Amino acid sequence: MKPAISTLQTVAIINNAISPTAILSIPPVVISIASHDAWISVLGAGLAYLPMVAVIAAICRANPGKPFIEWLESRFGRPVGMLIGLLFGVYYFNTFCLIVRQFANFIGDMVLDETPLFMLIGIMVAVAAFTVAHGVEAIARSSFIVLLMVAAIIPFSVLLNYSDINLQRLLPLVDTDLPHIAAATVSPFLWLTEMSILLIFSPYMKRPASFVRAGMFGMLFSLFEIMLVVVMTLTIFGPRIVPMMSYPFINMVGIVEVGKFLERIEIFTVSAWGMTMYIKMAVFLFAAVHCLSQTLHLRSNRHALIGLSVLAVVTTLAAWPRNVEMDNWVLYDTIPFLIVFNVGLPAVIGIGLILTRAGNRAKGAKTS
Amino acid sequence: MSNDATSGGSEKPAAQQSNSQAEHTEHAGQVLLPDLELNIERLQRFLGGGSDIVCRTLTHRSFDNEQYAILYMDGLVDGAAIHTMLLGLLEDANRTNELQDDGSLYNHLMDRSIAVGKIRPVTSIDEAGYAMLEGSTVIVVGHSLRAIAVDTAGGESRSVEEPSSQTVVRGPKEGFTENLRTNTALVRRIIKSPNLRMDYKVVGQETRTNIAVVYLQGIAQDDVVQEVHRRIDAIEIDGILESGYIEEFIQDKAFTPFPLIQNTERPDAACAGILEGQVVIMVSGTPFVLLTPVTFVRFFQSSEDYYQRYDIATFLRLIRVASFFISMLLPSMYIAITTFHQEMLPTSLLVSLAAQREGVPFPALVEAFLMEITFEILREAGVRMPRIIGPAISIVGALVLGQAAVQAGLVSAAMVIVVSFTAIASFVIPAVNMGIAARLIRFVLMILGGTFGLFGIMSGLMVLLAHLCGLRSFGKPYLMPISPFVPGNLKDVLIRVPWWAMRNRPKNMASKSNLKREGSGQRPDPDREGA
DSSP states (O other), X not given: OOOOBOHHHHHHHHHHHHHHHHHHHHHHHHHHHHGGGHHHHHHHHHHHXXXXXXXXXXXXXXXOSSOHHHHHHHHHOHHHHHHHHHHHHHHHHHHHHHHHHHHHHHHXXXXXXXXXXXXXXXXXXXXXHHHHHTOHHHHHHHHHHHHHHHHHHHHHHHHHHGGGOOGGGGOSTTOSOHHHHHHHTHHHHHHHGGGGGHHHHGGGBSOGGGHHHHXXXXXXXXXXXXXXXXXXXXXXXXXXXXXXXXXXXHHHHHTOEETTTEEOTHHHHHHHHHHHHHHHHHHHHHHHHHHHHHHTTOSOHHHHHHHHHHHHHHHHHHSOSSHHHHHHIIIIIHXXXXXXXXXXXXXXXXXXHHHTHHHHHHHHHHHO | OOTTOSOOOOEEEOOXXXXXXXXXXXXXXXXXXXXXXXXXXXXXXXXXXXXXXXXXXXXXXXXXXXEEEXXXXXXXXXXXXXXXXXXXXXXXXXXXXXXXXXXXXXXXXXXXXXXXXXXXXXXXXXXXXXXXXXXXXXXXXXXXXXXXXXXXXXXXXXXXXXXXXXXXXXXXXXXXOSOHHHHHHHHHHHOXXXXXXXXXXXXXXXXXXXXXXXXXXXXXXXHHHHHHHHXXXXXXXXXXXXXXXXXXXXXXXXXXXXXXXXXXXXXXXXHHHHHTTOEEEEETTOSOEEEESOOXXXXXXXXXXXXXXXXXXXXXXXXXXXXXXXXXXXXXXXXXXXXXXXXGSOHHHHHHHHHHHTTOOSOHHHHHHHHHXXXXXXXXXXXHXXXXXXXXXXXXXXXXXXXXXXXXXSSOHHHHHHHHHHHHHHHHSSOHHHHHHHHHHXXXXXXXXXXXXXXXXXXXXXXXXXXXXXXXXXXXXXXXXXXXXXXXXXXXXXXXXXXXXXXXOOTTTBOGGGOBOSOSOOSOOTTSTTO
């Protein structure tokens, strides 16, 4: 039985592929550049990315339901398919390692400062691998439940922080100059490009007609979350303090006190957010395993999963010996990295599809 | 019955000594021969002799004093049915001539003489032997190649009583028994539909346990019914003593703490499941019947939810779900917060907890393990020990292991409260097997909470979520209707809407062509015309 995931579950997968790290990383960056107009930059990034959603959805629609790499091989020939498969495999694997390291650093900084990093990384990779081992349906269903949880938490977060919100901090509107606002769109735009994960998951969708809807809603919900966090951190702390914070999203929750009996509840938020991080890890590990096993024509995904998981633990530990190196990588190297793999490569595939359309039609006519 | 009747009866215990396995093989499939004595001897040997085999030989006047024998297993038959049948046969045996036109004694007995409803012909020794083992009486006729199996199954069995495991305040008090026929009758009494199907099977080479697969044709999904049959037919085992055996053979996944098949000893719960498209598997010898397919949320539903008002039922259901999470998470959360995240607690509470733990020599994790394991031992003792010494154990548990342990400084009072509350919460879950799952998971989460704090608990919950999302019950996703999301089925998950609003059966259970279960516009409205 071919696994099948619903449109809602796909929306959840896309959302969880973008938001968890985006809400952590984007606010200080965009607010440091665009100050109190940072929310306009986030909105602009969303608008700028809309055409890309259409491109990704169009590529998905061209696929008759085969696994992504298998389809590319049948469409462009084996060498090209293998090359794209390997490139995507490397991209998803590296992104997975990066997410794991970011999460491990965060947990080490915020909660478990005495726990060795390798233990945190080992647990994270093991949990992600366990989730992936249960298959694409389990990932999709978990993703949807986590999205429900996030959707339930958002109103509470707003409510709990309501007394600290000062909307005056957003004024005057469009006070920052346009080049700064435009420059600040780069970071959210790059995070939104991770929506290209739809290419891997689209063959498993129950309704192929809803690629655009799934992509659009997934992206829009992520945009809403990023916007909400940016606006809330701005209105609570103001544009001068947020750039100095490592995790303004967590600090925002940290100032909440529930009556006189519960304070510093950010650890609960971290726990809920951690679930979304685990889903993100599972999504990217699944994509890496999928690309590798499809490219190498492996009979079983399980061996690839075990191999990549072990490799991921080692890579995550060895690739960034110090945290500062990883921070630099995130700040500077991710820009070309994400553009090449999430924008460039899909664009190349799209162009390739257009160029080979005539030949493919003739082949189809011959076959029929 | 006159004393001079020619029906010379002799009731004798069979005393054939034989070692069964080889002889079963020897007699298996052997046809009956036209020799009464030989057939009786072979049948007794097939059954291994024994004093519980009763054999009575009768002679029929109307058929040239042809002899026939009545054989049954003492204790497996209904005494009243045997008595009635024997009276009829004796009376018939004394009649002359006027009945002879039937031709053979076999046909005569088959058509006219047996005062019991269900009879069938048998043609071989093993068929006759197995019929006797199921409680039938076998009539072996002198010159015939066929015998008659008369359904006289009965004997001592427990009467219908109130279920011990799923009690309700409001609702039927009847419970299933160990007798399969009683159980099927209890269901038939509730669902008087011609579409109610009961497919019978025999499983277990030695126990030959009867199993009934019960469902409503047209409402249960055909593929599920077929899959149930296929999985039961594939079972090869020497004996089935309880429905748990069947459950372990037919569930979708072996390695999971979560129950993938529901069980109940309540006929109303079984019937509710049947009406929603579930397939019920009844096993002879146990009051616990199985219901499948099942989803996670069904384990938090009680029969009483549908007999109480919907608002009360909803409140109670939310309490149950909360209790499940408390039962699973409370000790681990306590350990994690007191060990790793003390900053979350207000100063006054923190000082109080620290003061309590000052003299305790163990870390919170060890302390919690000590108390939890102590409680598990007490609980197990409570189930196994004779009822009469129950209060003594309660005193030992409450005083010695609770108060004295705190006074001795082995555990803190807060930990006793946490463990006690957790234990009480675990009893709120209506399905015992789901409660056990929560108990098992609790220990794992305690270790994670004690080692990695809330991060460990979160990681454990993620593993649990992925595992739950990957589970299926007879092909149906276990977490349905939450994920996959089926909005139409949410009316009976966390909340229970009024009956008039639950118009459809659950989409994942019932046949798609027969989802509607009630008419529209039934909401009570005094102002409505005609109301």
